[in-house]
Amino acid sequence: DGGITQSPKYLFRKEGQNVTLSCEQNLNHDAMYWYRQDPGQGLRLIYYSQIVNDFQKGDIAEGYSVSREKKESFPLTVTSAQKNPTAFYLCASSRTASNTEAFFGQGTRLTVV
Amino acid sequence: DQQVKQNSPSLSVQEGRISILNCDYTNSMFDYFLWYKKYPAEGPTFLISISSIKDKNEDGRFTVFLNKSAKHLSLHIVPSQPGDSAVYFCAASGGSSNTGKLIFGQGTTLQVKP
Numbered sequence: 001d002g003g004i005t006q007s008p009k010y011l012f013r014k015e016g017q018n019v020t021l022s023c024e025q026n027l028n029h030d031a032m033y034w035y036r037q038d039p040g041q042g043l044r045l046i047y048y049s050q051i052v053n054d055f056q057k058g059d060i061a062e063g064y065s066v067s068r069e070k071k072e073s074f075p076l077t078v079t080s081a082q083k084n085p086t087a088f089y090l091c092a093s094s095r096t097a098s099n100t101e102a103f104f105g106q107g108t109r110l111t112v113v
Numbered sequence: 114d115q116q117v118k119q120n121s122p123s124l125s126v127q128e129g130r131i132s133i134l135n136c137d138y139t140n141s142m143f144d145y146f147l148w149y150k151k152y153p154a155e156g157p158t159f160l161i162s163i164s165s166i167k168d169k170n171e172d173g174r175f176t177v178f179l180n181k182s183a184k185h186l187s188l189h190i191v192p193s194q195p196g197d198s199a200v201y202f203c204a205a206s207g208g209s210s211n212t213g214k215l216i217f218g219q220g221t222t223l224q225v226k227p
Contacts, residue, residue: 043217090156101147102215104156
């Protein structure tokens, strides 16, 4: 089955620790994206990548880092510099970087304890 | 600056009636618009899209209307079913950068009552 897999579904982190969220797709899509969802604020773009070995900051990139070493993988690291990391994180991919619909993973709920 | 706005946080409709969800945008460079449906603790799923060269796109019970002069789009669901109860997001893309990144509205929670 083709799709996007995010893991883990739930993640707990202690304050001051970095944590990495996994996102893998087997759709052969060029572009991948990370969004964050907070109540009442919709989805906000953190980082995106149009092609392997390239990525760009989105609207709320501070406190996050990404890598795109392989076409199918786009991990997101939430660093200790992120002031409010507790949120629902969504990874998405699209066939190309221009005007095609994005397909989303099931999300990772990160809670800082 | 919110480029895509869904001004109604929630909507309640009786089963069998029409649901109309609205979305406004400010960036005239947007040229592709999408609607997504989302259940709690799950990722959004794509519903329907429309290019700026069209003013209507229909897929089964779902129809999206685009009014470029008003920078407004709407999603019509007819007839509404209880399984349609979810959060609906509109999204837009395009412009000079044309990176494909989607700008989302805040979402509207639709409740369809049996």
